[in-house]
Amino acid sequence: MNKRTILTGDRPTGRLHVGHYIGSLQNRVKMQDECNQFIMIADMQALTDNFNNPQKVRDNILEVALDYLSVGIDPQKSTILIQSMIPELSELTMYYLNLVTLARLQRNPTVKTEIIQKGFEKGLPVGFLIYPVSQAADITAFKAELVPVGEDQLPMIEQTNEIVRRFNNTYNTNVLVECEAVFSQVKRLMGTDGGSKMGKSLNNAIYLSDSAEDVKKKVMGMMTDPNHLRIEDPGKVEGNSVFEYLEAFDGDNETLEELKNHYRKGGLGDVEVKKRLISVLEEFLSPIRERRNQFEQKPEEVMTILREGSKKAQLVAAQTLEEVKAAMTINYF
Amino acid sequence: MNKRTILTGDRPTGRLHVGHYIGSLQNRVKMQDECNQFIMIADMQALTDNFNNPQKVRDNILEVALDYLSVGIDPQKSTILIQSMIPELSELTMYYLNLVTLARLQRNPTVKTEIIQKGFEKGLPVGFLIYPVSQAADITAFKAELVPVGEDQLPMIEQTNEIVRRFNNTYNTNVLVECEAVFSQVKRLMGTDGGSKMGKSLNNAIYLSDSAEDVKKKVMGMMTDPNHLRIEDPGKVEGNSVFEYLEAFDGDNETLEELKNHYRKGGLGDVEVKKRLISVLEEFLSPIRERRNQFEQKPEEVMTILREGSKKAQLVAAQTLEEVKAAMTINYF
Numbered sequence: 001m002n003k004r005t006i007l008t009g010d011r012p013t014g015r016l017h018v019g020h021y022i023g024s025l026q027n028r029v030k031m032q033d034e035c036n037q038f039i040m041i042a043d044m045q046a047l048t049d050n051f052n053n054p055q056k057v058r059d060n061i062l063e064v065a066l067d068y069l070s071v072g073i074d075p076q077k078s079t080i081l082i083q084s085m086i087p088e089l090s091e092l093t094m095y096y097l098n099l100v101t102l103a104r105l106q107r108n109p110t111v112k113t114e115i116i117q118k119g120f121e122k123g124l125p126v127g128f129l130i131y132p133v134s135q136a137a138d139i140t141a142f143k144a145e146l147v148p149v150g151e152d153q154l155p156m157i158e159q160t161n162e163i164v165r166r167f168n169n170t171y172n173t174n175v176l177v178e179c180e181a182v183f184s185q186v187k188r189l190m191g192t193d194g195g196s197k198m199g200k201s202l203n204n205a206i207y208l209s210d211s212a213e214d215v216k217k218k219v220m221g222m223m224t225d226p227n228h229l230r231i232e233d234p235g236k237v238e239g240n241s242v243f244e245y246l247e248a249f250d251g252d253n254e255t256l257e258e259l260k261n262h263y264r265k266g267g268l269g270d271v272e273v274k275k276r277l278i279s280v281l282e283e284f285l286s287p288i289r290e291r292r293n294q295f296e297q298k299p300e301e302v303m304t305i306l307r308e309g310s311k312k313a314q315l316v317a318a319q320t321l322e323e324v325k326a327a328m329t330i331n332y333f
Numbered sequence: 334m335n336k337r338t339i340l341t342g343d344r345p346t347g348r349l350h351v352g353h354y355i356g357s358l359q360n361r362v363k364m365q366d367e368c369n370q371f372i373m374i375a376d377m378q379a380l381t382d383n384f385n386n387p388q389k390v391r392d393n394i395l396e397v398a399l400d401y402l403s404v405g406i407d408p409q410k411s412t413i414l415i416q417s418m419i420p421e422l423s424e425l426t427m428y429y430l431n432l433v434t435l436a437r438l439q440r441n442p443t444v445k446t447e448i449i450q451k452g453f454e455k456g457l458p459v460g461f462l463i464y465p466v467s468q469a470a471d472i473t474a475f476k477a478e479l480v481p482v483g484e485d486q487l488p489m490i491e492q493t494n495e496i497v498r499r500f501n502n503t504y505n506t507n508v509l510v511e512c513e514a515v516f517s518q519v520k521r522l523m524g525t526d527g528g529s530k531m532g533k534s535l536n537n538a539i540y541l542s543d544s545a546e547d548v549k550k551k552v553m554g555m556m557t558d559p560n561h562l563r564i565e566d567p568g569k570v571e572g573n574s575v576f577e578y579l580e581a582f583d584g585d586n587e588t589l590e591e592l593k594n595h596y597r598k599g600g601l602g603d604v605e606v607k608k609r610l611i612s613v614l615e616e617f618l619s620p621i622r623e624r625r626n627q628f629e630q631k632p633e634e635v636m637t638i639l640r641e642g643s644k645k646a647q648l649v650a651a652q653t654l655e656e657v658k659a660a661m662t663i664n665y666f
């Protein structure tokens with residue numbers, strides 16, 4: 001049985017946090033057994049809105065790779081690649097750009113929102129505007145059938161499939177393959193401040209690479225129920241970040257249910273719940289941290305993994321590009 | 334003494350005509366001794382407005398190469414390359430796109446005019462909009478210092494130099510080199526119909542590959558002075574395409590001056606002047622046609638020239654890309 005191909009990845013703009021683990025990394029660890037998985041470190045995409053700070057992108061390539069390896073992504077099972085090391089992705093983008101109109105790109109709701117978020121209204125870098133086309137190149141280069149996305153990224157999948165259909169139709173071929181969005185079953189983990197999104201810029205994230213000391217400090221500072229002032233007060237579990245994290249990481253459902261009931265009734269202090277979360281997170285993070293430490297000792301080995309993954313990925317992308325050029329009859333030799 | 338580097342080229346959308354010879358090919362034959370000359374067959378650029386008809390682009394690669402070789406472009410002196418065979422050009426384009434705003438591209442007067450000419454107002458392919466950035470990649474990849482252009486293409490040179498300055502400034506480097514526009518001393522040759530531009534779509538061109546029979550027919554049908562009805566009538570030489578062609582191709586200035594005077598006074602028929610032009614053009618075209626016929630017998634040899642030129646060009650572009658990536662600190666290995 002042929003395994004289906006899946007493409008995932010991250011922009012290398014910061015270390016990965018427990019929200020990334022819940023939202024995608026744990027699924028990748030599972031998927032590497034079920035699928036032919038490509039994991040892309042999207043440095044070129046990161047540069048579209050970090051072109052003034054390429055050093056950040058550079059530095060985070062190793063960080064993100066360390067995060068991957070430390071959570072159990074196995075380079076024997078998953079192909080980890082660096083986007084900029086596959087020239088074919090740029091070449092495909094150039095050909096696809098002929099098949100997409102400016103109006104279509106400007107209609108992309110995700111890009112529209114991001115343009116405002118990033119303050120690009122006054123001077124929109126074209127590289128940023130066209131990144132959905134570049135994503136289409138990434139997805140189609142590996143003939144990915146499955147692409148895990150958040151709901152806000154659905155327009156990217158639609159754009160990709162439009163390009164696939166337009167290409168196949170224009171050049172009377174079927175070399176490009178439509179892809180399917182895979183939504184995470186798990187909802188997005190809130191920040192330690194109770195905010196709906198965890199992120200570096202929000203300073204509300206627990207990183208996979210955080211020390212035990214950092215984790216302890218961050219958990220002790222987590223937002224709980226603001227009306228739960230005294231231990232004896234009844235507290236709310238819903239929207240309480242500490243309980244949400246327990247929900248995500250505590251394998252012992254029975255004890256968790258008891259804790260919740262006790263907290264709701266009153267008589268259970270935040271500190272006690274937080275202590276449980278610290279111990280639960282430590283149980284989860286300490287083997288990850290240990291593996292990370294091991295790989296941190298030998299960065300050349302990590303770079304070799306990235307180089308070899310990129311090489312392997314390039315062979316696949318080169319094959320697709322060859323088919324694309326043949327379909328366009330521009331395979332001259 | 335280091336030779337200066339010059340980049341020229343053509344979109345492979347049709348065979349080249351005598352207007353191309355006067356406007357640029359003859360200069361390239363000269364420049365290949367004075368400069369380090371790259372001549373690019375710009376197939377990717379041709380595809381930006383011919384994406385629906387890639388076969389046309391494909392077919393004309395060989396035609397244009399045959400035209401080059403037949404007029405005396407020497408692959409030992411000039412590097413003839415096919416744009417799509419240099420992946421580095423696409424990669425450079427991707428990085429440069431981050432440094433150019435959409436508003437800036439939309440302001441490009443040449444592109445604005447072309448958008449209307451091509452009927453792209455209603456659906457502008459992004460590939461077409463960004464072709465000035467792709468040109469900047471072409472020029473800078475080879476570190477071309479000189480770029481022969483028509484006046485209408487001056488905005489392309491400006492766009493390129495803006496990108497060069499922006500890149501060098503953003504990444505605190507001097508790896509990219511500003512280029513200089515070189516204008517043709519010779520004015521553009523008019524069409525056989527007296528129109529100001531010679532072109533395939535206008536059906537008013539004499540091709541370098543036209544047979545003697547075709548040339549004769551085309552010259553006999555050329556527009557002269559519409560008021561020169563009878564032989565004895567005085568005729569106008571200015572704006573008379575037959576005299577303009579004689580001006581361009583007749584080496585015998587003295588005889589030409591006599592002819593002009595005779596024509597102005599009256600008593601010199603169009604047929605006689607046209608016969609002279611036919612003989613002058615034949616003298617010019619027959620060795621070109623002969624060389625073309627020789628190369629046509631061995632298209633594999635022509636393709637080998639293109640492959641080897643592209644390989645040689647790729648080494649240069651790869652070196653530039655390496656420097657570009659190093660300046661951006663994204664040279665990971």
